[in-house]
Amino acid sequence: MKKILYILIVMFSISSCDEGFEDVNVDPTKASQIAISNKLTTAQLQVSSERYDNWRANLIYCSTMMQHFATTAGYWSGDKYTWNRGYASSLMDRYYENPVKTLEDMLVQAEAESQPEEVVAIIKVLRVFTFHRLTDLYGNIPYFEAGKAVIEGNLTPVYDSQSEIYADMLSELESAAAVLGSGTSSFGDADIMYQGDLAKWKRFANSMMLRLGFRLIKVNPTAAQEWVTKAINGGVMESNADIAYIQHTAGPEGINRNGNGEVFTADGNPRMSETFINFLEDDPRLPILAARRSDGSTEISDLKGLPNGLDSSLLLDLTGEENTDAYAEPNRAIITGEGAPMFFQTYAEVAFLLAEAAERWGLAGGDPEPHYNAGVRAAMKMLAIYSADAVIEDAAIDDYLALKPFDPANALEQINTQYWAATFLNEYESFANWRRTGFPVLTPVSYPGNVTGGTIPRRLTYSESEQANNPTNYQAAVDAQGPDQLTTRVWWDVQ
Known part of the structure; x- marks a missing residue:
């Protein structure tokens, strides 16, 4: 395992040789192709990703828009609904x-x-x-032609409609789940998420199908x-043993660090939002997640x-305080380390979705309460990771559920507010599920100079480089979806 984690991210294309010179150009001491198992390790770490995008998209934008975090720092654009295109x-x-x-590249290699x-x-x-996270955040994106610059020489991929992307992603999950069974794949320990456990991959595929199926609730409930x-x-997923996550490791090499953890190392500005702290009142998670x-x-x-x-001036006007030192931040002794786990999908989320399925359609046994209770319990237990x-x-969880029992009259709000709490630090998912359900009910801010008219953004915006490097397809995407602005809704997020 340790050897695998030290594999550097490499270029995968191999230059061709002129006919007759193959023997001269081949180095007999080196493999002519990177092993596909090593590429899986790389891909999983790339999906968890680094400080750059976890800082900007996940935390600066999504976490503050979803009011898990707040900050007076001006460059935390999501907190104030301002626009930083980069x-x-x-x-x-x-x-x-x-x-x-x-x-x-792995799909091509697997076929070859x-x-x-x-x-x-x-x-x-x-x-x-990977693609569901992208399309949920941006809407129409390159999908069918994406990632093929080296493979096919296509440097200007078409932006596909989110409706077509979703249809294909769900079909891909269905076909993948059909061939996944029991036993261990040849990836073995190179699979740093499930160590090749095919049954867990199957449950993850179906759990992703559950998540994406629910994304369609506003646009196509049938x-x-x-x-x-x-x-x-x-x-x-059936328990916390099925959680899809990457266990990162801290170290000077920097190859396997948690991207969120790298942000907290570099940036001391984020504080726990008043909205989130108020929700966590009487919750045993509070002293684990937060510290003064x-x-x-x-x-x-x-x-x-x-x-x-x-900002600092508004804080002073509102509270008389000159800085935010008295406010809670994420607990640096437990959850902000560079060796922390990065969660992709958890059993708690699945349990809450099962509760919603039971509430809406009588599925999953027809009673939402056991699934709701299982979700709360799993969300608290998973922190031990x-x-x-x-x-x-x-006993503490039992006390919490007794104090705040399932409320059938308020089921969807209660279920999805707990979902929001369970996806803390996986802010992409918090943002997506909030747009799908409208829960938790968040009060927008109205910071001077915001670009949304004082409403919570509905998406993030495309790369500026696309306007220069792929202008025709970029413009077609904007024409089809709407202005490339924070307030434009993606396909499944209809009003």
Whole structure:
């Protein structure tokens, strides 16, 4: 495992030789092709990604728009609904140059090497995860022609409609899940998420189908129910042992660091939002997730959340305080390390989606309450993956559920507000599910100079380089979807 994590991200294209010179150009001490298992390790780390896009897209934008974090720093654009094009496009910039290219290359290699069908299925599931994160954040994106610059020489890929992308992603998950079964794939320990466990990959594929099926709820509720039903029947995550995550490791080499953790190392500005701290009242997660900036205290009475949408002057006018040291920040002793796990999808999320399926359509046994309770319990228990200091005892969870029991009259709001809490630090998913459901109910800010009219953004914006390097297809995407602005809604986010 350790050797795998030290593999550097490499260029995968191999230059061709003139006929007759093959023997001269081949180095017998080096492989002519990188092993596909090593590329999977690289792809998984690229999807988890680095400081650059986790800082800009995940935290600066999504986490503050979703009011998990707040800050007075002006460059945290999402907190104030201002526009920094480079920050907004950062996930697009990194994903297309890294995991998209790697995964497309892996599919070509898998075909050339006649790899087993389960190997191809695993690649496709990770590919769907990559593209669903992209399309949920930006809308219409290059999909069918993406990542093929080296393979096919296509430097100006077409932007496909999100409706077509979703249809293909769901189909890919269905076909992948059909060939994934039991046993261990040839990836073995090179698969740093599931160590080649095919049953867990199958449950992840179906759990992703569950997530994406629910994305259709506003635009096509009939299709949403059909795909959710397929996912449940196929078998979704069953416990925290099925969580899809990367366990990062801190170290001077910097190869396997958690991108969020790198942000917290570099940037001391983010504070816990007042919205989130207020939600966590009487919640045993509070002293695990938050600590007071000034002295690291996790005493409940010391944990105060910062209102969103303030700069230093507005904070002084509102509170009389000159800095934010008295406010809670993410707990640096537990959750902000460079060796922290990075979660892609959790069992807690799946349990809440099952609760919603039961509430909406009578699926998953027809009773949402057991799934809701399982989701709350799993969301609290999974924090132990961070540290032994983050273990929450069953009795504390029982007390919480007794204090705040499932409320059938308020089911969808309660389920999806807990989903929001469970996706803390996976802010892409928090943002997507909030747009899908409208929960939790968040009060927008109205910072001077915001570009949204004081409404929470609905997407992030494309790379500026696309206007210069792929202008025809960029413009076609804008014409089809709407202005390249923070307020334009993606296809599944209809009003």
